[in-house]
Amino acid sequence: MKALSALLLTALFAGTAVAAPTCTVPQDKWMKEGDLKARLEAQGYQIKIFKVSKGQCYEIYGFDKGGQKVEIYFDPQTGAVVASR
Numbered sequence: 001m002k003a004l005s006a007l008l009l010t011a012l013f014a015g016t017a018v019a020a021p022t023c024t025v026p027q028d029k030w031m032k033e034g035d036l037k038a039r040l041e042a043q044g045y046q047i048k049i050f051k052v053s054k055g056q057c058y059e060i061y062g063f064d065k066g067g068q069k070v071e072i073y074f075d076p077q078t079g080a081v082v083a084s085r
Contacts, residue, residue: 021073021083022055030076033058039079045070057082 036058037050044065053059058074072084 020053020055020059021057023053023057023073023076023082025056025075025077027076031058031079036074036079052076 033050037047040047040060045060045062047060047062049059049061051059053073055073056076058076058079060070060072060074062070064070070084073082074080075082
């Protein structure tokens with residue numbers, strides 16, 4: 001029973017540690033989605049999903065130029081990376 005409790009607590013804290021980032025830029029200052037997509041594709045990314053995260057950042061799922069899977073969050077105003085997994 002103690003092992004199960006420890007496992008559940010570990011899972012709970014691990015889920016908290018990987019929470020998505022929050023971006024606080026007002027939407028009227030956001031870069032157009034198409035502009036960021038074009039920039040990323042020019043850098044070699046293959047974008048499978050492009051969306052706005054719950055934290056109001058741009059988020060992509062896809063592959064980098066080396067073929068590695070990526071999940072990256074971007075500042076919607078500047079296009080700078082704010083987090084990746």
